[in-house]
Amino acid sequence: xxxxxxxxxxxxxxxxxxxxxxxxxxxxxxxxxxxxxKYPAEGPTFLISISSIKDKNEDGxxxxxxxxxxxxxxxxxxxxxxxxxxxxxxxxxxxxxTPLVFGKGTxxxxxx
Amino acid sequence: xxxxxxxPRHEVTEMGQEVTLRCKPISGHDYLFWYRQTxxxxxxxxxxFNNNVPIDDSGMPEDRFSAKMPNAxxxxxxxxxxxxxxxxxxxxxxxxxxxxxxxxxxxTRLSIL
Numbered sequence: 001x002x003x004x005x006x007x008x009x010x011x012x013x014x015x016x017x018x019x020x021x022x023x024x025x026x027x028x029x030x031x032x033x034x035x036x037x038k039y040p041a042e043g044p045t046f047l048i049s050i051s052s053i054k055d056k057n058e059d060g061x062x063x064x065x066x067x068x069x070x071x072x073x074x075x076x077x078x079x080x081x082x083x084x085x086x087x088x089x090x091x092x093x094x095x096x097x098t099p100l101v102f103g104k105g106t107x108x109x110x111x112x
Numbered sequence: 113x114x115x116x117x118x119x120p121r122h123e124v125t126e127m128g129q130e131v132t133l134r135c136k137p138i139s140g141h142d143y144l145f146w147y148r149q150t151x152x153x154x155x156x157x158x159x160x161f162n163n164n165v166p167i168d169d170s171g172m173p174e175d176r177f178s179a180k181m182p183n184a185x186x187x188x189x190x191x192x193x194x195x196x197x198x199x200x201x202x203x204x205x206x207x208x209x210x211x212x213x214x215x216x217x218x219x220t221r222l223s224i225l
Contacts, residue, residue, distance in 0.1 A: 042219075045216070
């Protein structure tokens, strides 16, 4: 029973275009969300987060959108670069007071 | 800041052998987490510690798995006896709070033959 779902195992995008990675969650009590990025043979690294009091958070080329009513969040990368090719994990927590629950990840390939 | 250090990076061993994975968290981080990554299940939390005390081990798959944190700078995850289905990448992560961005090590890729 997965509480955090990333339904697209993989995504290919042309360099310079927008990448949109999606994440759905089932527990409406989750109120803190993070995205991690993982390169092969390395551990995941923190990318961006959002709390439920906001519906958008931006950091450079990366923007996370949160739709609480739909229990859905998305990560937008604009413009996409070949170096963005990695596996992206969505994670969620209750008030930041419980361990993170991770999705299975989406492999993004940015094609030059 | 040296980051979270895991050893070994790769381990290949035969079924039935004892396996010990090691982790040195970032200094000053009160929380330490052990995860397992597989294709089927993604990133699963196995166990986590707060101030060296195990808080929740409900993710540990079987009694063959055990974890210790004898001090703030060292933790081990042990599998005894190991089985082929234990083959996975095992990550250690540390953080100042439960969910504030955790810092991951580069993982141990474990293959049980």
